[in-house]
Amino acid sequence: MAEAACPEQEPEVLRLKRLRGGGFFPVPPGDRLGRCRSVKEFEKLNRIGEGTYGIVYRARDTQTDEIVALKKVRMDKEKDGIPISSLREITLLLKLRHPNIVELKEVVVGNHLESIFLVMGYCEQDLASLLENMQTPFSEAQVKCIILQVLKGLQYLHENFIIHRDLKVSNLLMTDKGCVKIADFGLARAHGVPLKPMTPKVVTLWYRAPELLLGTTTQTTGIDMWAVGCILAELLAHKPLLPGSSEIHQIDLIVQLLGTPNENIWPGFSKLPLVSQYTLRKQPYNNLKHKFPWLSEAGLRLLNFLFMYDPKKSSYFKEKPLPCEPELMPTFPHHRNKRAAPASAGAEGQGKRGKP
Template sequence: MENAADTDPDPIKLKSIKNNRTFTVPQKHRFGNCRSVKEFEKLNRIGEGTYGIVYRARDTRSDDIVALKKVRMDKEKDGIPISSLREITLLLKLRHPNIVELKEVVVGSHLESLFLVMSYCEQDLASLLENMPTPFSEAQVKCIALQLLRGLDYLHLNFILHRDLKVSNLLMTDKGCVKIADFGLARCYGIPLQPMTPRVVTLWYRAPELLLGTKTQTTALDMWAVGCILAELLAHKPLLPGGSEIQQVDLIVQLLGTPNENIWPGFTRLPLVGQYSLRKQPYNNLKNKFTWLSDAGLRLLNLLFMYNPLRRATAKDCLESSYFKEKPLPCEADLMPTFPHHRNKRAAPAVESQSKRNKVLASR
């Protein structure tokens, strides 16, 4: 009778905790209930984030095109990274049209080789903004913003903070459907709020309470990022492109004025306030920045950029904003423009088109 190790070209050997003896895992039990990544044909590399490389791939069993995200295990000695476990756990539970779908987890030939099979989206918004010949119209911006807000409202109702919203983490299908992606920094929250690390959210989209060292985090930090994304789509460029935390705080103050205890109770007690020398700037300059925007649009931006997190607009508040009910009305998702699949034509090393954006990623 053939031994499993004799027929398996790449045997997996494990050591028993009970008697310290080594044994070979039979081929049929190697992956448990997971499929092998060999059942997927990698077509091209489409991105690389903090937590893994993403490929466009074909499922040879169903012939579907999927996104295959390889989990980074470079520095892990104790199993799967906690960020990946969180992402897998959350995405397996979440089902919403504006949240990227995790179809299954598949494995490679080694124990440290793990892949997430996600629904495939043709584009990410950051790539589109860099490659579009003409910017989105205001009606199209409203369509994108509404979809983002619906997905975020669903997350917040389920007590989940995304904590890394930015244009490169918003994907778009060829039918104009926007999906929130990359849940590596997402966390469940509850009451009472528990302390979490403040060094989350990419710098350009990071709320002032995070920059000033708040120990507790609420849905308001995601809403600040929504304000930055909406403003970026309207202005066709990033709103607050700071190169450091000090510069980021200064850009916020230049735009919105200097915070104080009257508009933000508890501001002076934030841990890192003493590390910043805030310029004296008494004015809110949003209206000067967006001279062409309607009163309803400016009101929405101001609500998203409230210094006091307790007064900042929620996703539900924003969905009811009169800005989305006035002309130009949001276009339907299936009427959004389609784009050449430029990222699928690139050679693998050329994927890093967003070098400047990637340089200001928060240290995790």
């Protein structure tokens, strides 16, 4: 059933400040949208998610009949225009074109300055909703299919000097044809040489790399690879790998799983800003093999590489069961289309599987 559209009021008089001579000048109604289409050209069908940066609707483009995802930019606390997170997301996504990256088709506007929408390619599923609603867990072949696509998308991002910085299952979308796409670029950043300082308060806690937890300000592609390791382990185990309740708890879970870090295995560890604030338990063993006793040596090697700072290639994807093809992935009921609660996890929601 289509969601009732809010009646649009008549646009207020839009005036811009003159750069010279002082005063203001009115913008004619025909010019106020610039080159952007109006959101009135889209029929909102239902809400599919609400996250940190905006509400997401499933909608129909009335000009082409195409089903799209319509993401309303959240402007609640903004007094000076579009939020910087949305500007970054728009700027990055307009440059990115890859089968495993969500597509930003265009930006459309409503009658008011604060009414801005991103028109995205529509995906029927997000992995968080799937994992919570699936009757049967993904097979290992299907897990390989998913992670291989995530790694291809990440390879494209990293080759273009972009770090996603918020990878988690709820930010991975999947079409009914089995194509997995990385979404939600509100925290993504371009990086280069030399590395510039960035805030460590990124990446949902359960997927946050230890260097972030220990206060590093120079971030590399390694933080994305750590998050992929957490996602791979979650898909294999059918539950989150490191569900910490706080940053201290998160670090302790990592130490329990992988052993206590030191300068020998992690050069520069002792100089990280927050190391002196923690008393880490003495745990000399890597327990991944005990956590996944049924996983092959190649699979364990891949997990270990993902939980390092320089992940290397692995043979895991070349042994049986081989990754299935995307078109052979199963289809599922469209749980997202049934969700009406404003706080429900959607394309960028934070449900049971992650904490900010």
